[in-house]
Amino acid sequence: MDKAFAPAEIETRIYAQWEAKGYFAPSGTGPAYSIVIPPPNVTGTLHMGHAFQDTIMDALTRYHRMRGFDTLWQPGTDHAGIATQMVVERQLNAAGQSRIELGREAFVERVWQWKETSGGMIAQQMRRLGASVDWQRDVFTLDPHMSAKVTEVFVRLYEDGLIYRGKRLVNWDPILKTALSDLEVVAEEEKGSLWHLRYPMAEGPGYLVVATTRPETMMGDAAVAVHPDDERYRHLIGRKVRLPLAMRELPIIADAYVDPAFGSGCVKITPAHDFNDYDMGQRHGLPLINIMTLDAALNDSVPAPYRGLDRFAARAKIVADLDALGLIERIEPHKLTVPRGDRSNAILEPLLTDQWFIDIKPLAAPAIRAVESGEVRFVPATWTGVYYEWMHKIRDWCISRQLWWGHRIPAWYDAEGRFYVARSEAQARRAHGIDPAVPLRQDDDVLDTWFSSALWPFSTLGWPERTPALETYYPTSVLVTGFDIIFFWVARMIMMGLKFTGKVPFHAVYIHGLIRDQDGQKMSKSKGNVIDPLDIVDGISLEALLSKRTTGLMQPQMKAGVEKATRKQFPQGIAAYGTDALRLSFARLATQSRDLRFDMTKVEEYRNFCNKLWNAARYVLMNVEGRELDPAGAEFSLADRWIRARLAGMLSRIESGFAEYRLDVVANALYDFTWHEFCDWYVELAKAVLQSDAATPAAKLGTRHTLIHTLEILLRALHPLAPFISEEIWQRVRVSAGVSGDTIMRAAFPDAASIPSDPLAEPEMRWVMDFILGVRQIKGEMDIPLNRRLEVLLQNAGPRDLEFLNRNLHYLTRLAGIEPPRVLAPAESAPIAAVALLGSLEILVPMKGLIEPAAELERLGKRLRKAEIDLSKLESKLSNSQFALNAPPEIVAKDQQRLEELRTEIGQLSAQTERVTKLKNQ
RNA sequence: GGGCGGUUAGCUCAGUGGGAGAGCACUUCCUUGACAUGGAAGGGGUCACAGGUUCAAAUCCUGUACCGCCCACCA
Secondary structure, eight states: OOOOOOHHHHHHHHHHHHHHHHTTTSSSSSSSEEEEEOBBBBBBBOHHHHHHHHHHHHHHHHHHHHHTTTEEEEEBBBOHHHHHHHHHHHHHHHOOHHHHHHHHHHHHHHHHHHHHHHHHHHHHHHHHHHHHOOOOOOOOSSEEEHHHHHHHHHHHEHHHEEEEEEEEEEETTTTTTTEEEEGGGEEEEEEEEEEEEEOOOOOOOEEEEEEOOOOGGGOOOOOEEEEEEETTTTGTTTTTETTTTEEEEEEEEOOSSSTTTSTTTTEEEEEOOOOOHHHHHHHHTTOOOOBBOOOOOTTTSSSSSGTTTTTHHHHHHHHHHHHTTOOOOEEEEEEEEEEEEEEOOOEEEEEEEEEEEEEEOOHHHHHHHHHHSSSEEEEEEHHHEEEEHHHHHHOEEEEEEEEEOOOBEEEOTTSSSSSEEOOHHHHHHHHHHTTTSSOOOOOOEEEEEHHHHHHHHHTTTTTOOOOHHHHHHHHHHEEEEGGGGIIIIIHHHHHHHHHHHSSSOOOEEEEEOEEEEEESOOOOOTTTTOOOOOHHHBBBBBHHHHHHHHEEEEEGGGGHHHHHHHHHOTTTBBBOHHHHHOOOOOHHOOOOOOOEEEHHHHHHHHHHHHHHHHHHHHHHHHHHHOOOOOOTTOOHHHHHHHHHHHHHHHHHHHHHHHHOOOTHHHHHHHIIIIIIIIIIIIHHHHHHHOSSSSSSSSHHHHHHHHHHHHHHHHHHHHHTTTTHHHHHHHHHHHHHHHHOSSSSGGGGEEEEEESSOOTTTTHHHHHHHHHHHHHHHHHTTTTTTTSSOBOOOSSSSSSSHHHHHHHHHHHHHHTTBOOOOOOOTTOOOOEEEEEEEEEEEEEEETTTTSOOOHHHHHHHHHHHHHHHHHHHHHHHHHHHHHHHHHOOHHHHHHHHHHHHHHHHHHHHHHHHHHHHHHHHHO
């Protein structure tokens, strides 16, 4: 084995072998365990969030596969309608072309080409990350057989009366020229103005003042509303005002929606351009006056001077014209929430258009019950409330999009505008007896991407056919996703799953936090803080990283800032850390926190961890290869028994970590055991046996056997999080360890319960460790090199101390760096020495010029102060009579004992301080 | 306006009722035959604040402050 762990070559080689041998496919035996991947968008490459999520899913998958489950991790990618269309359109624009020029068919062809590129990059990234998905089952949401399922669902929903088409007010994106669902709207608070406009009374003098944030919509006003109980305006209800600039009259109506305290208490009502006004218009039978075109300019229903003006130009002109007429009472600054498209960032317009909707309440009710009943469990449970809140006030879902990239709506129109919903044009004709000579035209619109996403758990498994995969792996075991798409995706999958399969799509939803940069900032191209996960795996030079981060920026003026920040953060570029280090650091990050700060130092930490493990394995192999390892006749030492007990402890921590989706717990358990127990202690203890001429062959055999078996079990426990290094080392140790199997991937996950408990090993080992730590503490504080062997005397040794001492002398001399200690007789006086305490046992290191009395006094002082503080706390606790009365007896007893120990310790330390002080003063 | 998170060592974070923890960073020592991507030792925290419950609170309850997120039709 090489001296340092070199991941690059190992990873690609091992993954190729796994894939070639078909290890990712379900085993077909055992209980089913399945996860469907949240399909990444084919908009580019995977980002850190994907890599994080894939690590979690892969760890869960590998863990269950090793535990004997029939395990499927279903891969796939998403066409991501708007997002992908925008990416390709931007590419076209950069090349001086436009989508419109190209035409629908050619454009869609271009997007398919891009899909091949992006999908290929994504698959490649997933392979480098070690994802054990079943590639044979890979699907894309727009694959023809997947589209057929989408059509099937649409038609069935339509036939059940749950899909309807109609002219409704929707969120309209005038840049993308499509409708959006409520969820795709981000409400941002922005600074604006509140214009107080005077609307003259139609008859007689005077005017009403209405307050508005959008004066340009006045052209679409259908009424002015006041609160029915508002004394100021009560008498005017039923009368009329004249709409300035347009020669129309508006009724004054009463509606309790109006807040008399806001503005003037009079509201202009524009039913075709405001959601509230729309509702009010419906209540009062007001006309819907649409004044805008699809690109948000004023249309021909407004007076000539304003026609064709963009909404904001129209606003300026209308305000100027009203001002000229003296019809503006005042303008005040006002904060308002502006709706913007989540993709385009365009200011959206409520606009009347023909759209398709899902009547959602009938679907929502069973989906709410499924969570209430516990059929679907959110982890952490706090997200349940978020789900309920949205589900209880859910509104109909606008599913049609005026885009080109997506699932075409299966509806056909005749010349009269009648439409027929069917699985195909032919079926539409058959069902409605339409002559082939009558032209039919399919709806131009496509479906919201989330429509097909909602079907994902069952569509990927074969629905509507009752395929073996559907029967076996549906409902899936767990959905792993971020909280940002609970509404977009999780809720809709539960609704659709229940509707079309009668079952929930997954039993658990594990909601993880969102990956942010080291400063807690969201990672985004425009911030210039994105990292390609593979750049951490393979490393990247500063130059390459700079060019990656600064090309294709939406706002080129950001370039300088991005470059500066990048140079500051990665002056040397990024080193190659390997996949396992990245995965382990992701796991360590997977706490229940919402925001997860990704930090390079964590990756470095786990790179070092991998190297540590690699070298521990080197040491083990060095000592076992070509040697007898048959445990028959082996003698197992205290250290052997102890490390086995600690191994069991680690395994049970891992088990509960996985059960609770706490991969941070799993990663920490592995780290602590590997580094601080196996390497720091056990390997060093093993050396004391293996390098000793005094140790018996049976003892050496026991140590070798324990070394190789502990390592082998550790590797299996590590495999779900660090698949590559565990496989690589396992391949080298499996023969010596005497385990069968071709791959660690399909080896059994180690079981804590199969390791018998050993209640005596840990206390004795604790004594050994404390002895060693006591001596090391003196050496460390006195700057004495560890390997300088010291003379040590023991005072006050009890029978237990003597027993432990005799049994473990070889450990003590080696790990503490001492000569075999001499036990002082009860009456024998000790030379002046530095002292370490182990219960009542005093470990003495004679000072004789080695240790300065002043330094030892300082050390003693520190210990003494600590002990005294502890003692006084404990004394006040125990002196409280209520404590003994109410606390559990075992707590009281423990504290009593601790009190005695502290008193002994303080007595010893004080006596020692006195002795050293005397010496110093001589 | 409603709701949900967070506040623990310089930094990033674990820790849900009984002696304050990890990693990194920092200080000192160590070219020991697995590993300097290493080893040994050490310093550093009134657990945001104020009340309350309890024999006992970082942990449970109430409130306050600050930070963040989600939802929401006040023009």
